[in-house]
Amino acid sequence: MQYEGTVYRPPSEARSLIVQVTVGCAHNTCTFCTMYKDKKFKVRPIEDVLADFDEAAMLYGGHIRRIFLADGDALIVKTDILVQILNYIWKKFPNLERVTAYGTTQDILHKSENELKCLKEAGLDMVYMGIESGDPQVLKDVKKGVTREQMIEAGQKLKSCGILCSATLISGLGGRQRLREHAVASATLISAIKPDYVGFLTLMMDREAPIYSRIVSGELELLNPEDVVEEMKLFLQNVDSDGTVFRSNHASNYVILKGTLNEDIPSMLDYLDQVEQQGKYREERWRRF
Ligand code: SF4
Numbered sequence: 001m002q003y004e005g006t007v008y009r010p011p012s013e014a015r016s017l018i019v020q021v022t023v024g025c026a027h028n029t030c031t032f033c034t035m036y037k038d039k040k041f042k043v044r045p046i047e048d049v050l051a052d053f054d055e056a057a058m059l060y061g062g063h064i065r066r067i068f069l070a071d072g073d074a075l076i077v078k079t080d081i082l083v084q085i086l087n088y089i090w091k092k093f094p095n096l097e098r099v100t101a102y103g104t105t106q107d108i109l110h111k112s113e114n115e116l117k118c119l120k121e122a123g124l125d126m127v128y129m130g131i132e133s134g135d136p137q138v139l140k141d142v143k144k145g146v147t148r149e150q151m152i153e154a155g156q157k158l159k160s161c162g163i164l165c166s167a168t169l170i171s172g173l174g175g176r177q178r179l180r181e182h183a184v185a186s187a188t189l190i191s192a193i194k195p196d197y198v199g200f201l202t203l204m205m206d207r208e209a210p211i212y213s214r215i216v217s218g219e220l221e222l223l224n225p226e227d228v229v230e231e232m233k234l235f236l237q238n239v240d241s242d243g244t245v246f247r248s249n250h251a252s253n254y255v256i257l258k259g260t261l262n263e264d265i266p267s268m269l270d271y272l273d274q275v276e277q278q279g280k281y282r283e284e285r286w287r288r289f
Pocket of ligand 1: 235
């Protein structure tokens with residue numbers, strides 16, 4: 001298997017076979033993200049990608065149940081190439097159950113509905129979208145490169161084409177300064193998309209990230225655990241996304257929270273009250289990117 005640089009994956013792909021279809025991220029300007037800053041973006045030749053799958057099939061064959069197509073936005077690859085890859089792997093791995101990839105808003109909007117339906121038909125089950133925030137000001141500040149409206153359009157488009165949508169938000173991305181705006185606008189954005197899954201990470205101090213200078217200057221104040229709980233409560237009080245599986249179980253989070261929207265919102269709010277009263281937060285030393 002030919003891996004280039006550090007390979008990242010969503011937490012739920014921990015047991016998946018990961019193969020790089022692309023290297024790096026074509027966008028690569030988000031100021032909080034350091035994942036692909038050391039890589040020059042490229043699409044790998046299909047022969048190399050298929051050779052990796054051949055090798056994995058020889059080594060692990062029937063044990064592979066899930067495949068994650070890396071890197072940062074595999075969905076940017078031309079649809080006919082992705083369809084060839086998907087057809088190949090669904091034939092190659094007899095016990096395969098699910099194929100997923102990261103996709104940016106730009107990637108989704110660049111594909112026609114027909115192309116997305118072809119990808120679904122060929123076996124692309126889910127796309128992970130980094131939403132990060134629903135607040136237009138925060139999106140601008142972190143150089144996300146797309147608007148709130150474009151993200152809503154992309155999320156809805158995925159869903160209407162039958163591809164599951166897993167959205168990620170970042171707690172604290174607006175700092176203490178925009179805590180309320182970030183929480184409420186993220187909730188209304190999720191309500192508009194109604195993704196199948198939504199997960200929260202929490203912004204951490206990373207000296208390598210471009211956002212670090214804003215943190216050091218005080219322009220963006222990191223949230224403490226109590227602030228994170230306040231932000232999460234605001235999100236839960238304003239979201240309306242029946243059936244969405246909610247997870248805040250990333251290693252960067254101060255509080256682990258799981259449930260299904262909207263039915264579990266009251267119990268999750270109760271749990272946050274308890275956490276606040278008892279001060280039961282993940283210790284700083286156990287938090288990870
Ligand atoms: S957050 Fe996503 S889109 Fe932004 S630079 Fe990182 S990988 Fe690329």
